[in-house]
Amino acid sequence: MTTSDFSQRLIEALGPDTVFTAPDDIEPWLTDWRGLYKGQAQAVVRPRTTEEVAKCLALCQQAGVPVVPRGGNTGLCGGATPDGAPANVVLSLDRMNKVRSVDTIANTLVAEAGCILGNLRRVAEEANRMLPLSLAAEDSCQIGGNVSTNAGGVNVVRYGMTRELVLGIEAVLPTGEIFHGLRTLRKDNTGYDLKQLLIGAEGTLGVITAVALRLFPRNSVRSVVLAAVQSPQQALELAELVNDQCGPRLQAYEFFTGDCVDLVLAHAQGVQEPFAQRYPGYVLMELADTADEDALNALLENVMGAALERELCLDAAVSTSMAQLQALWKLREEISEAQRADGPHLKHDISLPIEQIPAFMESAEKRVREAYPDIRPFIFGHFGDGNLHYNLSRPAGAPREWAQQQGDAVTDIVLDEVNRYGGSISAEHGIGQLKRDHFLHSKDPLELRLMRDIKRLFDPAGILNPGKLL
């Protein structure tokens, strides 16, 4: 069957307002967020119901047509971008955007996969609850994409990764069968927990159509501290003190270098110099609670007083209003955009045993600089859960193509160090196309074999997101 015959079959089954085949209609769906990858497709399918997703997948499986599930396209590994095969079908969940229920007794929210994360967070807030998953792309990414990448974000220290927020999943398997796992039970020990396989599968095992999520009491009181630190080691010691004294009130513990602050001040609007002088590193921590602002502020004062006394930080600024809190967060949130404005660069989303971060940072920088003395590291991340964005920009004066030309060699050094320190080459962004080779080379052979067996079980014809992950 030719691709146009197959597209025609899809249109007959789903309708011309669901299946798009004109080149101009398809074009916007072929590139990833960073513009690193561009693929091809014969059609873009935008279903409104789970049954339509099932029809689409059943037809694709019969004809052996590859399907690329697509959420908000904010993924940073090219996972939602089709490869170069003209037969690809992009399956977008953007029209499946209904909230099915919010339950403030069970503390659950059930939503379709195409709901934008930021909207779900607002829905929870209107019900006086909190959906803690929060990331800089939250007003574009979709909950189906978040679950498929097991997204992390800034609140992992307290609430865990997306996996820990998911109670149930509805999904369509490549065969067109519907997986009815949309349960909201907190306790359910009835055999293998199959939904866990779909979480973080990057669209290679099934298409998620709806999810049931845990909600939490809303933190009405929030406070942010920006602490200047001498080194990652000092950030680590400060983390221990804050953990001891603040317990579950610690919601975020972020780290960035002084170079990141320079970059943000150079490229972002409305950002202010945090202290009278530049420091080597900064920790941004947020404490939150459901009530009692005075108690939270008193706690903060005590902790930061102790931190300064024990020389666990060099300086500290505490937010005293929502505007200040947002201004301090902006320093951290603008780093990615500022680096993008600075030009093409190399991203490494890695995690390490937290106590190894200082040694890793020293050793990785030494090795990278031996090869590229003038490289510009911009290192930041979710320090509290061991996740660093180890990003490297081209040496001053080097051509824009530098990152593309030297990328593999630099990344080999960084990921070699990650392995040496017992870390992971992908903390929260996933594998996609970007890290597939490194993943296949570094993963334990037994784990890889089991993953391939699971893939065959769910997707015997291999139609779902080929060339991604495995």
Ligand SMILES: Cc1cc2nc3c(=O)[nH]c(=O)nc-3n(C[C@H](O)[C@H](O)[C@H](O)COP(=O)(O)OP(=O)(O)OC[C@H]3O[C@@H](n4cnc5c(N)ncnc54)[C@H](O)[C@@H]3O)c2cc1C
């Ligand atoms: C500025 C910025 C900041 C970011 N910060 C963070 C961060 O702090 N933490 C973090 O974890 N990530 C972060 N990301 C990465 C990205 O936002 C997450 O990976 C997000 O979870 C992707 O969701 P999405 O809807 O955009 O998915 P997409 O990019 O569309 O897809 C991602 C993968 O999931 C698959 N997929 C999408 N929807 C479905 C579905 N319904 N069923 C099955 N498979 C599906 C796709 O095939 C693809 O493999 C950031 C990205 C940007 C641009």
